[in-house]
Amino acid sequence: MDVKYCISGKVTSAFWDKDCVIYHHESGNTHLMNDVPEALLKSCLSHIPYDRNDLHEVIQQCSEFSEQDLSEYINELLAMLIKKNLIEQLN
């Protein structure tokens, strides 16, 4: 079964061009995210559980990646969001 993720707690975000700044209410931390497609980031910060395949579909609509680069990119993005305590693994 694919690992599921969802947002950890409440966040408020601001999107400008290629920048996104995310405020995490529980920790009080503010995070700058550069060059992450807005639609992908919004999917990652969803309260509805999602897996890598869901993100795969979203990113294919907004960026051009080779299959391998795409998987690596999603893995790195998820790892970074977990490290920042913005998302959590559900299973």
Add this chain to the structure above:
Amino acid sequence: MKVQQLSILEIADKLTKNGLVIQVGVFSYSIQTKYSSIAESISILYADFEILNNEDAFIDFHVSIEPANIISKFIHRKAQFLSDGFPLFNPLPFQHAPAIIEWGMNWCVSSQINTHLIIHAAVIEKSGYAAILPAPPGSGKSTLTAALIQEGWRLLSDELTIIDVENGRVAPFPRPVSLKNQSIDIIKKRYPSVVFGPLSIDTTKGTVCHIKPPLFSVHQQLLGCPVGWVIFPKYKQGKNAEITEISKGQTLMDVADNSFNYSRLGSTGFDVLRKVIDGADCYQFHYSNLDDAIVIFETLEPPE
């Protein structure tokens, strides 16, 4: 009644008795001290400010400068800043009293106010929009501010940008502009009509001198405005003046880093800063020459 309507002796009398209460922007201070140098300094730098009545005014900050202790009073002659009767910092030579009171008055706002977002930045206004200039010490922020307010910009604050969390507008706090070392002579030569307060020599920051805020800025000290620009200035010797657009995301992070109470305000701080950055054009600005800097600031267009 304005400060300028009192003689230095009358100011000193108020300072030594119940305190001189003045309104600076949205805040009021009651100042008490026996140091005559502060009476002199206030008579020059705060001449255009309103004096409030001790009896019925709401006072935000009670501040005083006193001899550090009985030994200091007679031997070391050191002075200490007190807020609400509590000493806060190490005593400093009494000759620095005029500078100590200014630093202490800044400290009150930067450490105790949570109704506003407080940013360590100069802020000036033109055409109804504020330009916030956040920068670390040594960036030439105060020199640039001192020049621009002689060139038609309104002084909102030299040191603390105060943003109302309810509406994201800058609340003016037009205190005297603090100049250090070579900047003092640069501004004196360039603008001979600028009124300077007393010099404090050999402070921890070198030689410090404050300049009187323009009358126009004091008259409009309750007139806030939205933020039009966030500009990070940096003086670099020999560098041609250059203004470069920077990303809003990075600007928000850098302004938050320069804020005294962003973390304390929690999500309110983020919400108001997001609103401010949303409506502002954001730049990095390098310069080595005030003439060039003034020209570039003149060309700034209000944000769309």
